[in-house]
Amino acid sequence: MNDDKRLADEALRAVAADQDALVARLPRSPDAIAEEAMRRAWRPSRRMRLVPYLAMAGVAATVAFAVAFFVARAGRNDLRFEVAGRAGQAGASVTAPAGAPLPLRFSDGSVLVFQPGAQTRVARLTDSGAELVLDSGRLVADVRHTGEARWSVVAGPFKVRVTGTRFGAEWSPASGKLAVEMFEGAVVVEGPSLGRGLALRGGESLEVGVSLPAVVTRTRPAPVAPPELAPSVSPPSSPSAAPEPAVAATPRALAAWSELATSGRYAEALAAAEREGFSHLCRQLDADGLLALGDAARYASSPLRARQAFAALVRRFSHDQRSHDALFALGRLEFEAGAPAAAARWFERYLATARNPPLGEEAAGRLVEIYERAGDGEAAVRAARVYLERHPDGLRAGLARKVLAAQAPAEARR
Amino acid sequence: MRLPTTPRPAGEAGREDDLRLVRGLREHEPWAAAVVVDRYLEHVRRVLMRVMGAGEPEIDDLVQEVFTRALAGVHRLSFAGALSSWLTSIAVFTGREAIRRRSRWRWLWFTAEPPERPAPQASAEVSDAARAVYALLDRLPVDERIAFALRAVDGMDLREVAAACGVSVPTVRRRLARAERRFHALAADCESLLPWVRST
Numbered sequence A: 001m002n003d004d005k006r007l008a009d010e011a012l013r014a015v016a017a018d019q020d021a022l023v024a025r026l027p028r029s030p031d032a033i034a035e036e037a038m039r040r041a042w043r044p045s046r047r048m049r050l051v052p053y054l055a056m057a058g059v060a061a062t063v064a065f066a067v068a069f070f071v072a073r074a075g076r077n078d079l080r081f082e083v084a085g086r087a088g089q090a091g092a093s094v095t096a097p098a099g100a101p102l103p104l105r106f107s108d109g110s111v112l113v114f115q116p117g118a119q120t121r122v123a124r125l126t127d128s129g130a131e132l133v134l135d136s137g138r139l140v141a142d143v144r145h146t147g148e149a150r151w152s153v154v155a156g157p158f159k160v161r162v163t164g165t166r167f168g169a170e171w172s173p174a175s176g177k178l179a180v181e182m183f184e185g186a187v188v189v190e191g192p193s194l195g196r197g198l199a200l201r202g203g204e205s206l207e208v209g210v211s212l213p214a215v216v217t218r219t220r221p222a223p224v225a226p227p228e229l230a231p232s233v234s235p236p237s238s239p240s241a242a243p244e245p246a247v248a249a250t251p252r253a254l255a256a257w258s259e260l261a262t263s264g265r266y267a268e269a270l271a272a273a274e275r276e277g278f279s280h281l282c283r284q285l286d287a288d289g290l291l292a293l294g295d296a297a298r299y300a301s302s303p304l305r306a307r308q309a310f311a312a313l314v315r316r317f318s319h320d321q322r323s324h325d326a327l328f329a330l331g332r333l334e335f336e337a338g339a340p341a342a343a344a345r346w347f348e349r350y351l352a353t354a355r356n357p358p359l360g361e362e363a364a365g366r367l368v369e370i371y372e373r374a375g376d377g378e379a380a381v382r383a384a385r386v387y388l389e390r391h392p393d394g395l396r397a398g399l400a401r402k403v404l405a406a407q408a409p410a411e412a413r414r
Numbered sequence B: 001m002r003l004p005t006t007p008r009p010a011g012e013a014g015r016e017d018d019l020r021l022v023r024g025l026r027e028h029e030p031w032a033a034a035v036v037v038d039r040y041l042e043h044v045r046r047v048l049m050r051v052m053g054a055g056e057p058e059i060d061d062l063v064q065e066v067f068t069r070a071l072a073g074v075h076r077l078s079f080a081g082a083l084s085s086w087l088t089s090i091a092v093f094t095g096r097e098a099i100r101r102r103s104r105w106r107w108l109w110f111t112a113e114p115p116e117r118p119a120p121q122a123s124a125e126v127s128d129a130a131r132a133v134y135a136l137l138d139r140l141p142v143d144e145r146i147a148f149a150l151r152a153v154d155g156m157d158l159r160e161v162a163a164a165c166g167v168s169v170p171t172v173r174r175r176l177a178r179a180e181r182r183f184h185a186l187a188a189d190c191e192s193l194l195p196w197v198r199s200t
Helices: A009-025 A030-041 A046-074 A251-262 A266-276 A278-284 A287-299 A303-316 A321-336 A340-352 A360-374 A377-390 A397-413 B011-026 B030-052 B059-072 B080-108 B124-137 B142-153 B158-165 B169-188 B191-196
Strands: A005-007 A081-083 A093-095 A102-106 A111-114 A119-125 A130-143 A151-155 A158-162 A165-172 A177-184 A186-190 A198-201 A204-209 A212-218 B197-199
Touching (some): A030 B059, A093 A102, A198 A204, A278 B059, A360 A377, A360 A397, B011 B030, B080 B158, B124 B169, B142 B169
Parallel strands (some): A130 A151
Antiparallel strands (some): A005 B197, A186 A198, A204 A212
16 A cells, blocks of 8 residues: 555646546537426426327318318319420420520429520429429429429439429430539439449439449539529538438437438438437437438438537547537538528638548638628638638638738728 | 527526426426526536446437426426426435336346447546446435435535435535545555556
8 A cells, every 4th residue: 555645736737627628529409408497397298298299180170171171172283384484284395495494393492493505394293292204304403302202204214203392413324324423411213233222422423324334423512503593502512411311329220310311301211310319329429420411311301400410420520530520510500590600610620631621612611701791800811811821712712812912901001 | 709698597587487387397398498407408418427327328318307396397397496406416316216226137138348339539548447437326325325426526516416416415415425435445455546646
């Protein structure tokens, strides 16, 4: 026994300081924690929970009866579409004129723009979507996500199944090649050499031929829709993972939410994930799964859940490429939520991951915007310099130069 | 960077603010939950780290558990001004349960190894010391370990430790005396801590 020896106090103080530094560095996701705590702590008691269900059951029975009666009388309410301002007819072929894209506008708000020379046919209209045949050429689709949407584009032996997303597709009957480029959301492509179907998500591209193997690449997900769609294109999605679904906590969990997300049914995917235990999934899924879960939550308009999934990805797989994507996604979520300080922290971390990360220009540009709006001249100048050094011809180069120009007289006065 | 933050008001304003928060929590107001988590997240994490060690792999789950318990049991908080120390005591209690649970599992799997602790980004010397300190604390009875961590690592005074552990000051004093004796004896024989051991 060493009764006359003891650990120096400074050792314990160093341990405490080390812990404090770690606490300061840990990513914050207070909204997600609060949301989960409220869900667990404040759910009503079992007895109280039954009351609204019983009331709802009565209302639901009445409504179901009324709806059935109405539907029986009114029949199906299939979508309609317009071509160049005129009502389109299912089955008729349409060819986009040379020199101008041709939009097909559907009554649910979906727009499919056919590039000059493209030939198509709306083969079938239903109350929840349409089946189009792309005979040749390129289209850019903005299919409105309604939770019920069922769309498909047939190109030769291939079929692209869609429930709500933005993507481009090009079919060349001469070479038998199909190219699909995802801007947002997810589709499933079926056809020769694609087995039971290949899922594509935002930021991915597919090239496949009748006698060629499928090649999936991750692309920079810039909004490249034609002017017709430009106003509705949202900020670019973070690059997604490979198309294979993630290894989920359990096979049941995978089946319940991952498949729904893959087919673009994000609200249902999120509901399924909630049933499986969202936090549990955040602890168990691999990097691919977490990215898909975060994307699904974001598209289902649940930024808190999206934050939770992306933050888990950053925390658990800090050295994985996909955690870098999650850093950007977190920055964007905070930016969209009007939390510029938090957004700036994520974007700074994202830019620190590599010299030129795939969405570096977007992150650097948003940093310039954030600091400039916050009136933080010093940080804005620093961000503007970084931006111009890396992206002198970038979209926000003008803003960056304006920031530097505004700062120059102030520096001269000093 | 001059960006909006939500600093905690000090003094009387701070107490008034806590009162409003607690009232909001009791009425299940989401804004109140969001503010409490935002304000006390670092505090809860720090307390859990003191008790468990920096490399505790379950730390995020435990943080979630602390705030869930806080929201579920807010009606038991009699004095709104005690919000911070109340959260501290929940964090300590939650950490204590986790340590006991871990001990049971370790016994079940016949392994004496502590869980893998990813080193925080400190110097190698400090990281080694931190790992060694918590490996030694794992060998103390859980109540003594917690009292020691809060007093010696965090620097709480006796009354704060007593409040955090939910016991009296004399009880804390006894636990601390035993813990210090055991801990320093173990530390003196620990190779990783040799650079930090001093003769008294």
